[in-house]
Amino acid sequence: MPTIRDVARLAGVSVATVSRYLNHKGYVSRETAEKVEAAIRALKFEPNEVARGLANQKLNAIAVILPDITNPFFPELLKAIDEQAERYGYNVLVWNARSHASKRSSYARMIRQQYLDGAIIAAHDIAEDEIARLQAEAIPLVLVDRPSAHGVPQIRSRNREGARLAVRHLMAIGAEKIAHLSGPASILPAAERRQGYLDEVEARPWFAPSLIVGGELSIEGGMAATEALLARHPDVDAIFAANDLMAIGALKVLHRRGIRVPEDVALIGFDDIPLAAVVEPELSTVRQPVDVMGRLAVDLLLRRSNARPKKKHPAAQPIERPDDPSSAAGPSVYELEVTVIERASTLRKNR
Amino acid sequence: MPTIRDVARLAGVSVATVSRYLNHKGYVSRETAEKVEAAIRALKFEPNEVARGLANQKLNAIAVILPDITNPFFPELLKAIDEQAERYGYNVLVWNARSHASKRSSYARMIRQQYLDGAIIAAHDIAEDEIARLQAEAIPLVLVDRPSAHGVPQIRSRNREGARLAVRHLMAIGAEKIAHLSGPASILPAAERRQGYLDEVEARPWFAPSLIVGGELSIEGGMAATEALLARHPDVDAIFAANDLMAIGALKVLHRRGIRVPEDVALIGFDDIPLAAVVEPELSTVRQPVDVMGRLAVDLLLRRSNARPKKKHPAAQPIERPDDPSSAAGPSVYELEVTVIERASTLRKNR
């Protein structure tokens, strides 16, 4: 492997000049540049990223910390992040919240040791104090779909609003008793969606708190919650699930019981994972713009740490939180618009 | 950030000694070790990975090149790889075959520039000559589910055998006219599965080549292929699909047409992606041991490049290929056992 030194020698200049040429920093005369260029080509020189990393104290790479890569939402997010990082010329390290950290060492440590530029955290199963530590050490951070003490930039969807849209959609097609399969209260998006549901139905005559059934945000969780729901309220005619996986679980249970969707019970989920369009009947849902979330996450992270972003995000709605003192330094919570996707599971009923 | 120098100073020894202590190389007396230890603790010293990378000419990281991270098979594989890499203390860079490479620069270049230890390639959409180049440069490589010129270690399932098992299973439950939805012939596993199907049915009186319908290995591909199949052979009573996604596509089409599964048509896929257990009816399939594939890939890669593996892989069946001259240096193709998973889509029919 030729080094910058070889290039310098062949071009008859100093390594400093080659370095300047390479990084477009400082002055390099036209002719010198050409000589350097020629030498680089002749030697097939490739600057060594690790050496630059050492010298610059940064490696042009970021970490993405995910809770569970096999949950279909995250590959989508990862893909978006990866593509955007690629545009900046950055590498992406994928860390599994469960298997990493605790084991080898803390995230802060891993990030420092490797001169990473920061981390995108989408894992709700990382403790708040771990986040606090990272922030205390001034490690650039962006949180996706999880909250934290103020100051850390956060990206998430308009969960509450999305839930309201979903419920209104169910009402619009004629639903008269709408239940909600809710996720763990400890997971913010789940809590927000629950609240959105409440916003819409609390005042209705038919509403009863027992129409809300909690469970894990998984297919199994959705199945269990639906069983419980049907035991209590055999007469529901619509269900809003906290996410698509739960909705799919609900679908399975309804199907087994011979309850038709959407004729007997209309069903809507949240996220719009690819699976939603695959099940039968196809699942209506509230779409989160994963791709925007991923791109924005990278932009925010790298903007903070150094690079210049290249695009605007029209879908992003940076909001000021009046109770957040840090907002003086710019908004720290970005909420993205969501939209209802109507599919067969909420096809207007003809009764 | 304290450096090794600070540690040395505080401990009253030289940096060389600290380094030796850190890497368990060379002799360090009991007492010296204790002093160093104390200094490290006192300073909260964390060795810098990038600097070690430079000095060692290796960064303890590998690249994983995937064709499409949103295809549910790959997150599973990635997870397994990630967990195993973690055990070795290695980092994983995830590269998307489509978006990377061509763009920035070649894989070979990226791997060298970053002192990576090698790459696991699961992308069938990487050209053979790209692989050849990597190998020519002696970059450690392991291929998963894709073939290549000999010499490069390859991991895959017993696709042909699995296909035979699937078809035999269909026969065992009473199927009398079995069709096959096959993937692109250019993708090796797809070709092997097709061959396995042929092995079992070619001699049957009911067999006709038109029972094989090609398509993409996706849900859409499965749908299209099924449409075509039904047009030709409305009387098929069983379908073996080249992978689960295609099978799910078939399921959708059959469902729309009012054809019952498994009563009218039995259906079996291949891979056992999580989705298979989610659709209705649940999909029978041939299971590939993704987790073993991932672990083995990491082991082979790192064994070649340096580290010592820690476990055996009982499911792995290294096979010698008599026509492969390189097998003198050890087997280069590992075929993993597969098993039929019986679910509702092939429940024995009572006619």
Add this chain to the structure above:
DNA sequence: GTGAAAGCGCTAACAA
């Protein structure tokens, strides 16, 4: 057993 010193390949003052 331990330390001095020369790298690993590149960047960035500071001079010239």
Add this chain to the structure above:
DNA sequence: TTGTTAGCGCTTTCAC
């Protein structure tokens, strides 16, 4: 504009 040189933080001979 360009070159000299001192790092970046760690590893590794090679003496002692």
